[in-house]
Amino acid sequence: MHVDVGDSILRLALATGARSLVVVGTGKNVGKTVAMRAIYRAALAQGIAPGLTSIGRDGEAIDVGDSQTKPRLFLRAGTSLATARDVLPATPASEILELSRLQTAAGSLVYARVRSDAYYELVGPPTASGLRESIDTLLHHTNYAIVDGAIDRIAALAGGSDAVVVSCGASASSTMEEAVADVRALVARLCVPRFDGTEPAIHIEGALTPSRIAELIREREERAIVVRDPTQIALTGRAALHALERLRIRCEREIRVVAVTVASIGRDRTFEPRLFAHAVAEATGVPTFDVYASERAA
Amino acid sequence: MKTGGLLDDLSARALEFRWLRETLTPASAYGDRVFERCVPFVRGEEGQAAARARRIAAIASALNRETLDAMREIFRNVPDAASAIARASMGDVLSDANLLELQRFFDACIRFNTLAYGVDALPETATEAIVECSRRLELGRAGKFGFYLADGFDSTLGGARAALAQAQAEYDAVRGRTTAEVARQLGREVEGNEFVVMRSDLNGALPAGVRVVREAPTYLLCEIEETDSTLAALERRDALATAAAGAEQTVRGALTDAVRSQAAALNAAAEAFGDADVLVAAARFAQTNDCTVAHIVPNATLRFSDGCFIPLALELEKEGRRFTKISIAIDDVAVLTGPNMGGKSVCLRTCGFIAVCAAFGLPVPASDATVALFSEIAWLGVGAEDEPGGLLSSFAREVVRLRDVLERDRRPLFVLLDEFARTTTPREGKALLVAVLKRLQSMGARGLSATHLAGVAASAGVRHFAVRGLRGIPERPATSDLHQALETLAASMDYTIEEVTDESATRSDAIALAALLGLDTQVVADAYDAME
Numbered sequence: 001m002h003v004d005v006g007d008s009i010l011r012l013a014l015a016t017g018a019r020s021l022v023v024v025g026t027g028k029n030v031g032k033t034v035a036m037r038a039i040y041r042a043a044l045a046q047g048i049a050p051g052l053t054s055i056g057r058d059g060e061a062i063d064v065g066d067s068q069t070k071p072r073l074f075l076r077a078g079t080s081l082a083t084a085r086d087v088l089p090a091t092p093a094s095e096i097l098e099l100s101r102l103q104t105a106a107g108s109l110v111y112a113r114v115r116s117d118a119y120y121e122l123v124g125p126p127t128a129s130g131l132r133e134s135i136d137t138l139l140h141h142t143n144y145a146i147v148d149g150a151i152d153r154i155a156a157l158a159g160g161s162d163a164v165v166v167s168c169g170a171s172a173s174s175t176m177e178e179a180v181a182d183v184r185a186l187v188a189r190l191c192v193p194r195f196d197g198t199e200p201a202i203h204i205e206g207a208l209t210p211s212r213i214a215e216l217i218r219e220r221e222e223r224a225i226v227v228r229d230p231t232q233i234a235l236t237g238r239a240a241l242h243a244l245e246r247l248r249i250r251c252e253r254e255i256r257v258v259a260v261t262v263a264s265i266g267r268d269r270t271f272e273p274r275l276f277a278h279a280v281a282e283a284t285g286v287p288t289f290d291v292y293a294s295e296r297a298a
Numbered sequence: 299m300k301t302g303g304l305l306d307d308l309s310a311r312a313l314e315f316r317w318l319r320e321t322l323t324p325a326s327a328y329g330d331r332v333f334e335r336c337v338p339f340v341r342g343e344e345g346q347a348a349a350r351a352r353r354i355a356a357i358a359s360a361l362n363r364e365t366l367d368a369m370r371e372i373f374r375n376v377p378d379a380a381s382a383i384a385r386a387s388m389g390d391v392l393s394d395a396n397l398l399e400l401q402r403f404f405d406a407c408i409r410f411n412t413l414a415y416g417v418d419a420l421p422e423t424a425t426e427a428i429v430e431c432s433r434r435l436e437l438g439r440a441g442k443f444g445f446y447l448a449d450g451f452d453s454t455l456g457g458a459r460a461a462l463a464q465a466q467a468e469y470d471a472v473r474g475r476t477t478a479e480v481a482r483q484l485g486r487e488v489e490g491n492e493f494v495v496m497r498s499d500l501n502g503a504l505p506a507g508v509r510v511v512r513e514a515p516t517y518l519l520c521e522i523e524e525t526d527s528t529l530a531a532l533e534r535r536d537a538l539a540t541a542a543a544g545a546e547q548t549v550r551g552a553l554t555d556a557v558r559s560q561a562a563a564l565n566a567a568a569e570a571f572g573d574a575d576v577l578v579a580a581a582r583f584a585q586t587n588d589c590t591v592a593h594i595v596p597n598a599t600l601r602f603s604d605g606c607f608i609p610l611a612l613e614l615e616k617e618g619r620r621f622t623k624i625s626i627a628i629d630d631v632a633v634l635t636g637p638n639m640g641g642k643s644v645c646l647r648t649c650g651f652i653a654v655c656a657a658f659g660l661p662v663p664a665s666d667a668t669v670a671l672f673s674e675i676a677w678l679g680v681g682a683e684d685e686p687g688g689l690l691s692s693f694a695r696e697v698v699r700l701r702d703v704l705e706r707d708r709r710p711l712f713v714l715l716d717e718f719a720r721t722t723t724p725r726e727g728k729a730l731l732v733a734v735l736k737r738l739q740s741m742g743a744r745g746l747s748a749t750h751l752a753g754v755a756a757s758a759g760v761r762h763f764a765v766r767g768l769r770g771i772p773e774r775p776a777t778s779d780l781h782q783a784l785e786t787l788a789a790s791m792d793y794t795i796e797e798v799t800d801e802s803a804t805r806s807d808a809i810a811l812a813a814l815l816g817l818d819t820q821v822v823a824d825a826y827d828a829m830e
Contacts (some may be wrong), residue, residue, distance in 0.1 A: 002486035038489050085395045090550075091543035092462070095446035096398045099377045110395050115446065116459060116542070117466050265494070265512070265519055272516050273494055293494040293517070294487040 003296045005261070005289045006038030007045065012258040012287060013163035020135050020162040021258075022055075024149035026182045027172020031263030034291050035167050036148045037073060043144060044076055051080035051138030054122035054148035055131055055156045056105065073122065075114045080142045082134040084123035085110045092116035097141055102130045111137055122148055128156045128231075135160065154190070158231040163258045164190060168280060170266030176276055183260060184283040185240045189233050190257050191286075195226045195250035202226065207234045213243045221247060229253040260288045262297075299323075299336040303708060304657055308699070309677035312714075313650040314609040322579050322660075325370050327378035328568050329575025336576070338657035341596070341671050341710065348594040350659030355591045356419040357581035358661070366582050369413055372406050373575040379403035380568055387561035391547065392554045397435060398445035400557060404432035407571055420577060421570035427563030434556045451549040458545040462538040469531035477522055480505045492521050580660055589661035592652070593668040598710035598744050600653055601627035602667035607648040619785070622793040623665075624648050626746075626763065631713075631739045633755035634748045634795070636765025637807035641793045642748035643680060645765075646714040649746055650675050653712055672744070673708035679716035679748075693721045700734065704741075713738055713745035724751055732757040762799065766792035768807045772814055783814050 013021045021039065025032045036052075043050045052075070075081065080097065084106035088094060094112040102109040106123045109130075114120070124147070125131055131147065138145045147162070157164065166187055173179035195201060201224040204212070208227050213235060216225060227233060229251050235243055243249065262280050264273040273290055277297035281288035288297040299319045301310055310316070324333050339347035361369075382396035392400075411424035440446040449456030481488045483505035484495065492511060495504065495518045504510065504520065512519040524532070557564065583589070587608050604623035611621035624645050636642050655662040656669035678700055690698065696718060703713065718734065719727035728751040735758040738745055746763075747754070755762035772790035809829070813822040 004487045005489060034490055041489075085393070088393075088395070090393060091546050092459070092539070093394055093447040093546050095440050095444055096394050097441065097444045099395060099398060099402070099443075113444075116462060265492075270512075270514055272514075273496065274516075290494070291489055292492060292519075293496065294489055 001296050001298060002294050003289070004042065005035075005291045005294055005296070006040070006042030008287075008296060009035070009165055009259045009261070009289060010039050010042040010046065013039075013165070016163045016256050016258060018161055018163040018256060019139055019143065020145040020147065020160065021165060022147040022149050022157060022160070022162045023165045023167055023261075024154060024157070024186075025167040025169075025172070026179070026186055027169070029171035029263075029267060030167045030169030031261055031291055032167045033073070033148055034263065035165060035261040035289075036146055038291050039165070040073075040075075040079075040146055043146070044079075048144050049078040049080070049142055050144040050146050051082065051135075051142040052120075052122060052146050052148070053082035053124040053131070053134050053138060055124055056126045073120050074117065075120045076117050077114050079114045080111065080138055081114070081120060081122065082109055082111050082124055082138055083121065084108070087121040087123050088112060089118060089120065092118050098137060100134070100137070102133060109134060111141065113141065124148075126156075128158045131156045132159050135162075154186075155231045157190075157255055158229055159253075161256075163256050165259045165261060166190070166257055166284075166286070167261045167263065169263030170269050170271045170276075171263070172266075174269075176271045176279065179271070179276070180279045180283050181241075182237060183280055185237050187257055187260065187284040187286055188244050189235070189240045190230050190255045192227075192230045192233065192244070192249050192251045192254075194254045195224055195252055199224050199248075201250070204228075204232065207232050208249070209234050210239065213247065217243065217246045224248045224250045226250045226252060230255050257286055260284050260286050262288060262290050263292060264290065265292060299333055299658070302337045303674060303706075304338040304654065304672070305675055309650070309675060309714075312677040312716075313647060313654055313675070314607075315654065317609045318651075318654065321583050322576075324572070324575035324579050325373035326376050326572065326575045327380070328376070328572030329373060329579070330572075331380075332569070332572035332576045336658065338654075339594075339659055339671050341673060344594040344596055344671055347656065347659040347671060348591065351591045351594070351656070351661050353419045354577060354580045354584050354659075355589070355661045357417060357577055358585040358589075360417045360419070361413075361581065363582075363585065365413055366578055366585065369410060369574075369578045370582070372410050372413075373578070376406035376571075377402050380565075383557065383561055383564050383568065386554045386557040389558075390554070391550050392557065394445060394447055394550070397438060397447075397550070397553060398443075400431065401435045401438065401445055402443070403568070403571075404428050404435070407567060408432065410571070410574060414574070421574050423567060423571050423574060425563060425567045425570075427560040428567050431557060431560055431564065434553060447546055447549055451553070452545060455542075455545045455549060458538070458542040462535070462542040465531070465535040465538045469528065469535045472525075472528045472531045473522075476507050476525060476528065480508055480522060488522070492519060494518070495520055584661040587663045589655070589663050590665060590667065592656045592662045592664070594656060595668055595670055598670045598672070598712075598742065599627075599629045600649055600669055600712065600744060601629070602652055602662065602664040602669070604665040605648045605652050605667070606663040607644055607651050608663050609651075610644060610647070617781070619788060624793075624795060626795055628744055628746055630760065631735050631743060631745050631758075632747070632761040632763055633735070633758070634746050634763045634765070635750065635752075635755075636748075636795075637767040637791070638750075638811050639787060640765035640767055640791060640807075641795075642765060643716050645795060646677075646716055646746055646748055650677060650712070650714050670710055670712075670744075672710050672712040674703070674706065675712045675714070676703045677714045677716070678703070679714075679718045679720070691721070693719070696721075704737065707741065709742060711738070711741065711743040711745075713743055713747075715745065715747035715749075717749055718747060720750070727751060728754055728757070735760055761797060763795050764798045766794045766796065768792075768810060771810045774813055774816075780815070783816065787811070787814055 084104040086107035097111040100109040102125045168183035264271040281297035377399040379399040407423040407428045414420040438445045509523045603625040652662045809825045
């Protein structure tokens with residue numbers, strides 16, 4: 001089914017009432033930035049001049065990790081952004097909104113507003129607290145914030161009330177089955193239900209570690225295991241799925257996963273687009289979109 | 299703020315130097331640089347030390363707490379423009395973020411100067427250079443805290459930007475028409491540079507202007523081709539982008555030149571601003587703690603009335619208790635005796651703390667004080683033994699530290715001995731302590747030695763101070779609540795320190811104290827019996 005992917009995801013995100021949206025991924029080069037760009041364009045089309053940032057480094061022309069070309073962010077006048085001052089283009093000049101003491105991989109963070117359309121690179125703060133601060137500051141200057149996430153920074157979602165989009169793709173896994181299993185595990189982990197307070201429970205301070213999980217499974221624990229939020233569950237992949245099946249893990253603060261995007265084109269392999277999107281939609285139960293094909297999985 | 303040779307690590311710990319440093323820590327990077335260079339005044343600099351303390355006291359008395367806090371807020375929020383000034387002076391063209399840093403710094407200097415109006419003890423921060431450079435950047439002010447290289451800075455800038463915006467719009471239009479046509483023919487949205495077309499969706503060939511990047515059995519990965527018209531529009535846009543970039547850089551260059559020409563004056567203003575930050579922090583300290591300017595004198599002495607060891611006073615305040623102020627005069631070496639929990643160690647710490655404050659040119663926590671600038675303040679004994687011992691016993695560590703202090707022989711030396719040699723036999727401990735006091739006397743050192751050993755002052759031929767001690771045997775509290783026991787003790791204890799000549803003043807009230815603290819009553823009774 002052909003759709004305007006960016007617009008569809010943005011509507012799902014806005015429906016949650018969240019003022020910020022974070023795109024996270026199951027791996028590198030799984031279409032996070034492409035998804036973010038589509039959502040950004042949809043926001044502009046709706047008359048929203050959003051604020052953009054990233055968790056760590058993203059949006060650069062060349063991936064600094066593997067030297068491959070990456071989709072760049074062409075930002076329109078009126079867009080606000082939080083990025084490292086060392087990557088803020090000197091020209092065309094941006095309006096510098098605020099200086100921050102937060103540090104990034106490329107110098108201290110600045111908040112800027114695009115005055116003339118241009119390509120930008122986003123290098124945001126790498127920590128959860130830094131990200132929260134930068135989103136809050138962006139929301140002083142704009143009504144909506146979009147964050148380009150990172151593979152290893154799920155923890156940065158902690159403490160927020162963002163809508164979350166999960167991106168997965170052929171680049172991150174050897175087979176389609178593995179890619180589907182990975183995204184299923186991530187979505188299942190992020191979508192841990194809220195603790196309703198009515199049942200016996202064990203409250204976990206800090207991270208729910210693999211050893212603690214193994215111990216609880218061994219003890220055939222039947223009470224609810226309550227973590228502060230899903231980022232506290234320190235398990236990924238099949239181990240996470242196993243834990244979620246065996247234990248009643250709940251959270252005090254939910255994360256709202258509104259959509260999944262698929263990128264069937266990887267650098268080393270491709271998956272059949274519709275088959276992949278369909279399998280991801282079935283496995284996650286979350287609205288799934290192919291940004292490249294402009295389709296929503298049936 | 300560095301101790302220099304004034305305090306070694308253990309003495310600094312015993313006298314809560316870290317607390318003092320944290321309390322005096324400035325709020326800005328400018329202040330940090332000045333603070334980093336703060337070292338104790340040394341003998342011969344009595345005039346400077348006293349002048350600094352007077353300056354701080356004058357600020358504390360001229361400004362109320364709200365104004366000092368408002369100043370502190372200015373320091374806390376100002377970005378560090380030192381690197382921008384340095385870059386400009388070395389020929390770099392400043393970035394817009396640098397220009398914003400400078401603008402915020404200039405604003406802070408001007409705002410601070412307004413708050414400091416009429417207070418001569420504070421440095422002038424809104425200097426001519428600051429005002430002039432601020433005026434040059436004024437056009438760039440954007441919003442409350444922002445900066446933008448505004449068109450008004452240069453007559454060509456607006457035109458160059460308008461031309462670029464027009465070229466961008468033309469390119470967007472040309473490119474957009476092609477993309478829209480492709481989308482129309484495919485019957486779907488086309489997102490981004492690359493997009494997938496399913497073979498099953500294709501009725502015939504791909505639309506014109508679409509290039510296949512990669513083929514797969516079920517789909518094609520495509521991108522929109524650049525046409526002659528989009529390429530021409532792109533070329534025009536790029537040329538105008540270069541022109542606009544040049545115009546912007548010209549403006550930045552001119553603004554940088556203005557900063558460069560005033561670099562020396564701006565650096566001086568930054569230094570004054572940092573100095574003001576340090577002084578304001580010190581004035582808050584002085585105001586909060588009712589400090590007074592000490593008479594800084596060349597002859598080695600330490601005399602004060604109503605002195606206070608602030609870190610302990612704050613701790614007591616949290617518990618709802620009050621620090622009993624201390625008055626003492628030390629012109630030589632003296633012995634201090636008194637009961638356990640009677641405040642001997644606190645007296646020593648108060649002496650050391652006041653001497654440290656004076657050494658840094660700070661008003662001191664006392665109603666009146668006369669203090670010398672000591673070359674070293676050394677703490678020996680209880681409170682200094684918690685360093686890793688290695689192979690040395692606590693007695694051996696004390697002796698090694700004493701040896702080091704005597705070898706350094708920094709004059710004038712101020713020594714605080716807290717129950718020195720308490721871990722050896724009373725007989726030998728006393729002999730050693732007497733010998734040490736005599737040696738210190740012969741060195742011309744000043745100091746106070748708290749001890750439970752009887753007859754030390756007389757044997758060493760030094761003055762003897764004593765804490766008055768318990769007014770009677772306090773009632774043991776009904777419960778074993780420690781807090782209540784301490785309150786009862788505080789109510790029963792007379793912390794007054796007075797010079798005595800009678801050796802019977804060496805009392806410890808240890809058994810009464812043990813009873814008060816809840817020791818088994820039979821053990822207490824047996825102890826009293828044993829005393830008989």
